[in-house]
Amino acid sequence: MDEIGSGGAGVVYKGVLDGERVVAVKKLGDAIQGELGTELSLIGRIYHKNLVRIWGFCLEGAHNLLVTEYVANGSLDKHIFGEHGTASVLGWNQRFKIAVGVAQGLAYLHHECLEWVIHCDVKPENILLDGEFEPKIADFGLAKLYKRGGVGSDISRIRGTRGYMAPEWTTNLPITAKVDVYSYGVVLLEMVKGSRVSNLMVDEEEDVDQGTLKSLVRMLKGKLESGEESWVEEIVDSRLNGQFNCKQAEKIAEIAVSCLEEDRNKRPTMDSVVHTLRSYHDEPISHEELAVNQ
Structure with missing residues (x-):
């Protein structure tokens, strides 16, 4: 082998x-x-x-x-964190398709399958892409199963990967499906930017503001509330050369920000994320966007 x-x-x-x-x-x-x-x-x-x-x-x-x-195209991280200028950069439509597919997979785990399943380690390395770049969530080795209607507060050991872990892991709060929602928000930002944002995490005792994930989320909140659109191109992966859908990118940023709420009760469910993304699925890339940098 x-x-x-x-x-x-x-x-x-x-x-x-x-x-x-x-x-x-x-x-x-x-x-x-x-x-x-x-x-x-x-x-x-x-x-x-x-x-x-x-x-x-x-x-x-x-x-x-x-x-x-066997999933032919390997893990998502290999396709979004490559060097700038590489020929294998994922196009915008592929990225949006992946965002929808991962949301669908998590929604199934959280809401539809016979057992409660929390993945606990959602990250690009655990998202595989098949020959058609359809995403498949992998590695349930850290998953925890719950009977429907059971108590989901018995996870005592910290699980997951630093940078993708929700704040609940370091507190005494019960662990729920909202930890996956948080991790999904980090992955969304990484797909939009084409670079790691999970490594922007700093220790709580460090007084560091610039360049942290929290400061990035605060910045995006401010941009979204401003109603402007010019900021969108600044955060989207420059390797796309402007070939992306502005409305979809703005909506993904908005969803990511909501998924990354410190208060888990303010985060959406994966069902609601799927519904929102599907409503933007057929948004075409405009001729103006295609023409940028060509």
């Missing part, structure tokens, strides 16, 4: 099953077999076009393996 990636959950290989089906095989780290086996059995029954499909798993002694569908 060929190694195709690695992360906190383990090394990932590309493999082929007897029926010539191409799969991804993740060699899990220190798995607790009882808990993990139960969790994977439940997750394996979940299916949505914007979630990576789990085909099976093996938990025998040192052989802790997870077999999932």
